Amino acid sequence: MTTDLRDNNHGQIEETDFHPKSAVEELAEQTNPKAPSRRNKNFLISMYHALKGIFLVVIRERNMRFHLSFAFFILVLGLYLGLNRSEWLWVVIAVFLAVYGEFLNTVVEAVVDLVVERKYHPLAGLVKDVSAGMVLVAVGAELIILALIFQPHIWHYFGIETNFSRFVHRLKG
Numbered sequence: 001m002t003t004d005l006r007d008n009n010h011g012q013i014e015e016t017d018f019h020p021k022s023a024v025e026e027l028a029e030q031t032n033p034k035a036p037s038r039r040n041k042n043f044l045i046s047m048y049h050a051l052k053g054i055f056l057v058v059i060r061e062r063n064m065r066f067h068l069s070f071a072f073f074i075l076v077l078g079l080y081l082g083l084n085r086s087e088w089l090w091v092v093i094a095v096f097l098a099v100y101g102e103f104l105n106t107v108v109e110a111v112v113d114l115v116v117e118r119k120y121h122p123l124a125g126l127v128k129d130v131s132a133g134m135v136l137v138a139v140g141a142e143l144i145i146l147a148l149i150f151q152p153h154i155w156h157y158f159g160i161e162t163n164f165s166r167f168v169h170r171l172k173g
């Protein structure tokens, strides 16, 4: 995180903490006011734009790369520990909850920057903070679900026997 100087709308300059440019900020700088607005002409073009959106967030948002690296680790751990089908279902829901939250957060950041034209505004800060809080809640839910799913398997792996870990392991056959 770096520091940035911003006008606080009262003629004073405040020092605020900011990360280096995010995907949203870089795109905001590339805006060409003279470019005509274009609409998607067919399904394939719509798909292309949707995939471009996913690609942009994955490549340029550090937090998204963290979520995906974590998801990959969970995938490997799940395969190694031999989760069953219904456990995978919960793992997928948990992982996508956090990833989806990150997508929403990126959208919120972009819209806020668009509305305030990247100038300082307390409400813009509030919206971004609440949006970041939403991601945190989603990650909290993800971690709780993953802990509930993986705990009996990890216990069993380390030879810690509880009624539940025995029950889950028996389900695996």
Ligand SMILES: Nc1ncnc2c1ncn2[C@@H]1O[C@H](COP(=O)(O)OP(=O)(O)OP(=O)(O)O)[C@@H](O)[C@H]1O
Pocket: 017, 018, 019, 022, 063, 105, 109, 116, 118, 119, 120, 121, 122, 124, 125, 126, 128, 129, 132
């Ligand atoms: N226009 C603004 N006016 C006031 N405060 C802002 C503004 N933009 C950002 N902030 C404050 O700076 C914080 C960081 O904003 P920023 O846009 O850099 O998000 P970020 O840290 O890159 O988020 P993420 O890590 O989720 O991508 C916000 O949570 C908010 O408190």
